[in-house]
Amino acid sequence: MQEDAKHRQRAHIARAGYRLDDMGAPTGGRQPDRYSADDLEQRRTLARPLLELLDEDLVPEVGAMLRHWQCVLVLADRDAVILAHWGDSRAMLPSHEDWLLPGAQWGEAQIGCNAIGTCLAEDDALDVIGREHTCDALHHLAGHAVPVRNWRGEVDACLALLSDPYRNRSSRYSGLLQVLAMRIENGRLIAHYRHRHFRLTFSANRDDIDGPRSGLLILDEQGQPVNGNSRACWLLKLEREALTGTTIETLFDTSWSALVAHGNALMPLRVAGRYHCYGQLAAPDRLVDAKGASTPSPLSALDLGDPRLRQAILLAERLGDRGIAMLLYGETGTGKEVFVKALHAASRRADKPLIAINCAAIPDALVEAELFGYVRGAFTGADPRGNPGRLREAHGGRLFLDEIGDMPLPVQARLLRALQERKVTPLGGSTAHPVDIEVIAATHRPLADEVASGRFRADLYYRLCGVELSLPPLRERQDIPALVQVLLARLMRELDLEATQSLPPRASPALLDWLCRQRWPGNIRELENVLRVALAISDGPLIDLQHLPANACAPDAYVARVPSTVPAMPANRPVSAPPAFGGLRERLAAHRGNLSALARELGISRTTLYKRLREQTGVNALG
Numbered sequence: 001m002q003e004d005a006k007h008r009q010r011a012h013i014a015r016a017g018y019r020l021d022d023m024g025a026p027t028g029g030r031q032p033d034r035y036s037a038d039d040l041e042q043r044r045t046l047a048r049p050l051l052e053l054l055d056e057d058l059v060p061e062v063g064a065m066l067r068h069w070q071c072v073l074v075l076a077d078r079d080a081v082i083l084a085h086w087g088d089s090r091a092m093l094p095s096h097e098d099w100l101l102p103g104a105q106w107g108e109a110q111i112g113c114n115a116i117g118t119c120l121a122e123d124d125a126l127d128v129i130g131r132e133h134t135c136d137a138l139h140h141l142a143g144h145a146v147p148v149r150n151w152r153g154e155v156d157a158c159l160a161l162l163s164d165p166y167r168n169r170s171s172r173y174s175g176l177l178q179v180l181a182m183r184i185e186n187g188r189l190i191a192h193y194r195h196r197h198f199r200l201t202f203s204a205n206r207d208d209i210d211g212p213r214s215g216l217l218i219l220d221e222q223g224q225p226v227n228g229n230s231r232a233c234w235l236l237k238l239e240r241e242a243l244t245g246t247t248i249e250t251l252f253d254t255s256w257s258a259l260v261a262h263g264n265a266l267m268p269l270r271v272a273g274r275y276h277c278y279g280q281l282a283a284p285d286r287l288v289d290a291k292g293a294s295t296p297s298p299l300s301a302l303d304l305g306d307p308r309l310r311q312a313i314l315l316a317e318r319l320g321d322r323g324i325a326m327l328l329y330g331e332t333g334t335g336k337e338v339f340v341k342a343l344h345a346a347s348r349r350a351d352k353p354l355i356a357i358n359c360a361a362i363p364d365a366l367v368e369a370e371l372f373g374y375v376r377g378a379f380t381g382a383d384p385r386g387n388p389g390r391l392r393e394a395h396g397g398r399l400f401l402d403e404i405g406d407m408p409l410p411v412q413a414r415l416l417r418a419l420q421e422r423k424v425t426p427l428g429g430s431t432a433h434p435v436d437i438e439v440i441a442a443t444h445r446p447l448a449d450e451v452a453s454g455r456f457r458a459d460l461y462y463r464l465c466g467v468e469l470s471l472p473p474l475r476e477r478q479d480i481p482a483l484v485q486v487l488l489a490r491l492m493r494e495l496d497l498e499a500t501q502s503l504p505p506r507a508s509p510a511l512l513d514w515l516c517r518q519r520w521p522g523n524i525r526e527l528e529n530v531l532r533v534a535l536a537i538s539d540g541p542l543i544d545l546q547h548l549p550a551n552a553c554a555p556d557a558y559v560a561r562v563p564s565t566v567p568a569m570p571a572n573r574p575v576s577a578p579p580a581f582g583g584l585r586e587r588l589a590a591h592r593g594n595l596s597a598l599a600r601e602l603g604i605s606r607t608t609l610y611k612r613l614r615e616q617t618g619v620n621a622l623g
């Protein structure tokens with residue numbers, strides 16, 4: 001086994017030599033190149049969950065060990081760029097200090113054979129000691145590195161321990177790195193699947209079933225394996241991709257129902273008739289939740305690092321269950337609906353209905369019936385069976401009144417009464433039905449202005465506005481790189497590219513820079529559309545400027561879609577800056593009246609488009 005490891009190690013270093021011969025190996029003692037502060041910031045933003053996991057959980061546990069061993073723990077990203085380091089930098093020669101600064105590039109192309117760059121090139125754990133380094137400046141260094149995997153099993157970072165070769169304790173360093181890498185891989189898998197999937201951990205050692213060295217399989221609700229950690233693949237002698245083609249029965253000589261019947265108790269298993277082990281099943285958090293255990297809020301999943309969005313999330317988390325009406329501000333496409341769904345899912349009413357009504361999308365004459373319902377035969381054209389209305393449908397749960405500013409004045413008076421009395425009387429009826437609902441309303445324009453101009457009732461405004469939350473426009477968000485990554489991962493699933501593309505899509509630094517500088521009148525919806533096309537055009541995992549759709553390619557043309565007079569947003573107060581949608585009727589004609597196609601082109605929702613058409617032309621675009 002040890003011989004095997006030595007052989008692999010020699011093979012890695014030999015292959016590095018061939019690669020470097022091809023590239024023209026750098027030698028000497030020059031300082032490593034460093035990325036600019038902006039680029040580094042983007043890289044650190046993308047790696048934020050990983051950095052937090054290390055900072056908050058792992059490093060505090062191993063910090064004493066690092067000090068005792070006088071070594072430095074280093075995290076580098078997929079491109080071998082140093083993101084952070086911890087520990088005792090006395091392990092390094094003083095002349096090495098710059099080599100550890102965040103942004104330093106340890107790729108083979110930059111500094112030749114070294115633990116970090118070569119580990120990432122080989123996708124395998126590796127030691128590079130003393131003179132095995134290409135650069136003489138590193139001859140007084142011992143490096144040990146392991147690849148770090150994401151939930152898909154792909155290497156997206158590298159952890160290394162660096163020390164003085166005379167203090168080097170190779171086997172201990174490698175052991176520690178392996179445990180850290182396994183904990184990271186397991187943590188990322190669990191975080192990704194925890195809400196909807198079962199987790200089966202298995203190990204020959206019953207006392208170590210919770211340990212990082214146990215196999216971990218992710219199973220869907222029918223018990224079908226969908227993913228697993230590297231250890232599970234090794235124990236089951238399967239490639240990760242092959243897991244989805246197996247069943248519990250073939251893997252463990254037991255049935256899914258037998259596993260479920262054991263609940264979360266430890267149970268003996270046999271790995272495909274070969275050897276005995278122990279297994280333990282954990283239910284999805286969604287199911288555990290129902291039994292009262294606490295899980296992270298789905299709202300916090302929206303927090304990618306923007307301070308204003310974080311403030312809205314914190315407020316919503318604190319006040320979501322206190323019966324306080326909330327008024328949500330945000331331009332079109334900033335994610336108001338996504339936010340409300342997450343808020344509801346995070347609240348105590350999560351298993352009760354969330355009923356949404358878009359006041360802008362319903363003809364004025366029907367809003368009242370839609371909200372309050374009607375009895376049989378209340379008016380011509382009504383459903384002969386009557387209709388309970390949206391307020392009663394939301395009973396026990398939450399009512400989301402989107403585009404509240406468009407609610408007709410007479411309906412506002414009725415809504416106020418219903419909210420105060422907590423009772424609803426359907427149109428044409430005489431019985432008042434009690435309703436218990438939380439209310440959240442959303443608007444893209446300041447409701448206070450609507451009140452001042454007499455288009456919105458002041459008393460209803462105060463009733464709805466227990467607390468104001470605002471979602472920042474995309475152009476002001478500070479977490480665009482992280483959001484791009486989230487959107488790319490989702491679009492990859494949506495476009496079904498997972499089967500054909502093994503690496504997760506990644507935006508190039510140039511593209512991220514460009515995306516961060518746009519005005520985005522259609523906000524996240526528009527960004528999503530641009531990325532959807534770019535992902536479809538690109539034929540590999542790296543999405544770059546040349547993959548942008550034609551209308552976005554020329555940055556000037558793209559920015560010019562929004563007049564330069566668009567006012568800057570005040571820091572804390574979201575004000576709608578409606579994009580310039582001139583010539584809508586002509587554009588609609590060009591799409592042969594297809595509203596969805598035009599909405600897609602403009603990066604706005606169909607509802608917003610419909611409203612803009614009404615505002616511009618005074619004509620009902622649908623009719």
Ligand SMILES: Nc1ncnc2c1ncn2[C@@H]1O[C@H](COP(=O)(O)OP(=O)(O)OP(=O)(O)O)[C@@H](O)[C@H]1O
Nearest residue numbers: 302330331332333334335336337338524525605608
């Ligand atoms: N945090 C997020 N992560 C990923 N996608 C998001 C996020 N927020 C919004 N989106 C996406 O952006 C698009 C617009 O979101 P949403 O419909 O919630 O915005 P909105 O503010 O309600 O828009 P409108 O006012 O036009 O109805 C959707 O496709 C949604 O999936």
